[in-house]
Amino acid sequence: MSIQIGNRWGSHLAQLTREWYQRQRGAADQEGAAWEEIVEGPTITFLNDTGETVPAGGLMAITGVEAFGDGTFYLTIAKPSANSCLSYAVNGPDDVETSGTNAAGNTVGYGQCYTFGRCKAFYSGSPAVDEVWGPEPDQWYATKGFASSGWGLAVLGTIDSDADICLAQIIVDCGLLQWGKVQSGFVNVAGTAKATVSVKACDSDGAVFDPAADAFDVKTPIRKNKATALFTDYVVGYVADLAGSKIILTDCFDDPLGTVKQWDAATANIPDGWKECDGTAASAGHLARPDARGRYIAGVDGSHALDATGGNLTHAHADHTHSENAAAPWNVGRTACVQFDDHTHDAVNHEPPWLGLYNIKRTT
Numbered sequence: 001m002s003i004q005i006g007n008r009w010g011s012h013l014a015q016l017t018r019e020w021y022q023r024q025r026g027a028a029d030q031e032g033a034a035w036e037e038i039v040e041g042p043t044i045t046f047l048n049d050t051g052e053t054v055p056a057g058g059l060m061a062i063t064g065v066e067a068f069g070d071g072t073f074y075l076t077i078a079k080p081s082a083n084s085c086l087s088y089a090v091n092g093p094d095d096v097e098t099s100g101t102n103a104a105g106n107t108v109g110y111g112q113c114y115t116f117g118r119c120k121a122f123y124s125g126s127p128a129v130d131e132v133w134g135p136e137p138d139q140w141y142a143t144k145g146f147a148s149s150g151w152g153l154a155v156l157g158t159i160d161s162d163a164d165i166c167l168a169q170i171i172v173d174c175g176l177l178q179w180g181k182v183q184s185g186f187v188n189v190a191g192t193a194k195a196t197v198s199v200k201a202c203d204s205d206g207a208v209f210d211p212a213a214d215a216f217d218v219k220t221p222i223r224k225n226k227a228t229a230l231f232t233d234y235v236v237g238y239v240a241d242l243a244g245s246k247i248i249l250t251d252c253f254d255d256p257l258g259t260v261k262q263w264d265a266a267t268a269n270i271p272d273g274w275k276e277c278d279g280t281a282a283s284a285g286h287l288a289r290p291d292a293r294g295r296y297i298a299g300v301d302g303s304h305a306l307d308a309t310g311g312n313l314t315h316a317h318a319d320h321t322h323s324e325n326a327a328a329p330w331n332v333g334r335t336a337c338v339q340f341d342d343h344t345h346d347a348v349n350h351e352p353p354w355l356g357l358y359n360i361k362r363t364t
Contacts, residue, residue, distance in 0.1 A: 043092055043112035045074040049099040052079065057122035057165050058091040058140035059153075060113065075113065080135035088135055088151045089113040090121050090170065114170060120159055121168045125210065127155040132171065137216055142168070145178060145201030145209045177237045177249065179204050183215045185231035187273050187364055191223040191253055197230050199238075206235040218246040220253075229254030231272050255362050258287065260297075263358040270360055277359040285364050292359035313351045 047066065048054050060077040067073045075089060092112040099109025124141040127133060133153045134146035141164065142153050153168040180199030189195040198215040202208045218238045220228050230236070230252050237250040254273060255261070267276050279291030290307045298304045 042114075042117065044089070044115055045072075046077050046089065046091075046096075046111055046113045047074055047099060048077060048096045048109050048111060050077070050079055051098050052140075053098060054091045054096045054111065055122050055140050056091060056093050056095050057120050059121065059135040059142055060089050060091060060140075061135070062087045062089055062115070074110070075115075077113075079138065079140065081137050087115070089115045090119045090153075090168075093120065116170050118156070118167065118169050120165050121153055123164050123166050127158060127166050129155055129157055131155045133168070136213065138214070142166075143201070143210065143213070145203075177239055178246075179206075180216075180218055180236050180238060180246075181206050181208055182230050182232055182234040182236065185234065187227070187229050187231065187254075187257075189220070189228040190256075191220070191226040191228060194219045194222060194247075195228050196220075197228075197236075197248075199236065202235065204235070204237070206233070216246070218248055220248050223253050225256075226253040227256045228252055229273055257362050257364070259362040260292075261360055263360045267358060270358075273362055273364050274360045275363045277361050287361070287363040289361045289363055297359075314349045 046060070054060060054077075059080055061080045062075050063078045064076040065073050066076055077089065080088070090113060092114070094111065096111030097108040100107075102108045121133075122141045123133065123143070124136070124139070125133075125144050127142075127144070131144060131154075133142040133144050133155060134151065136143035136146050152171045154171050156167040156169055159165045159167050179202050181202040183198045183200055186195070186197060196217045196219055199218050200208045200213060200215050201210070218236065220230075234252075235250075236248045236252060238246045238248045254271075260277065261274075263270055263274075263276075270276065275286065275289055277289045277292035279293075280286075280289055282288035291309075295309065300306050304310070
């Protein structure tokens with residue numbers, strides 16, 4: 001029998017965790033106990049058919065459940081990947097070779113793992129008490145900044161720094177907000193579908209935990225009538241949904257490309273992705289922007305084309321004269337008439353009261 005891991009299994013693990021803690025509550029105060037005396041969670045059999053040896057304390061993605069002939073079951077596992085799953089397990093104290101027959105003729109591949117409770121976990125880095133770590137993609141060890149919304153390891157202390165083994169508490173349904181620093185920014189992707197952006201794990205201030213670590217993908221949520229606005233080195237907060245996708249929760253949207261707004265501050269402070277409408281032509285990665293300096297905006301219609309300009313702030317009458325028309329005297333039928341001498345009109349300014357603001361355009 002084969003059962004695929006899904007939401008039901010994750011909920012079951014969470015319930016087992018709560019029940020196990022209730023049973024252990026009477027012996028919760030372990031601060032003065034030696035490491036060997038600390039109660040660990042129960043173990044479950046698993047089969048390693050990954051083609052690699054799972055190290056002692058290694059983190060494994062649970063992929064399914066299989067049944068032995070006697071009705072007991074075991075877990076099938078995989079190496080953690082960028083497509084994180086809902087549930088993970090921690091290998092026991094022994095390395096577990098991939099399934100098969102070893103040089104001594106013994107069948108290998110089965111081991112014991114923890115799915116909740118306390119355990120000894122393999123890590124990479126410098127764990128500190130109370131930090132929550134998780135599975136790094138394509139690695140067997142735990143790393144800071146990789147806990148998902150469904151699973152994490154709360155560090156309780158270091159057991160063996162030479163072997164990179166720490167004591168940890170498995171947390172199921174931990175619901176943690178994680179932070180990522182954008183590695184390759186992109187903008188103006190329509191908010192009508194999820195978009196993918198590459199990030200590295202960091203803290204909320206943008207300090208990357210391991211600059212040498214591989215970047216991983218997070219996705220933007222869907223938001224109509226907006227476009228994504230993520231640039232290199234932006235910091236985003238994300239969680240993993242039940243399907244394992246890492247979804248950005250912090251703001252990652254801006255107005256669509258081509259939007260024009262007013263800006264009441266220095267041009268040096270114009271936001272990323274926006275430029276002053278100063279007539280600059282299109283360039284790599286940026287739209288052309290009209291020259292709106294000293295101009296009012298008119299709605300496009302049959303007489304006003306998009307991006308066209310026109311009109312004048314002043315008008316002047318050319319030099320001309322008004323002369324009496326001898327054929328039709330001005331005073332015919334009138335009691336009086338004013339006769340104008342030859343004259344000119346000066347230029348007149350018809351500009352209404354104004355307020356100076358910058359027009360800026362979303363260009364990238």
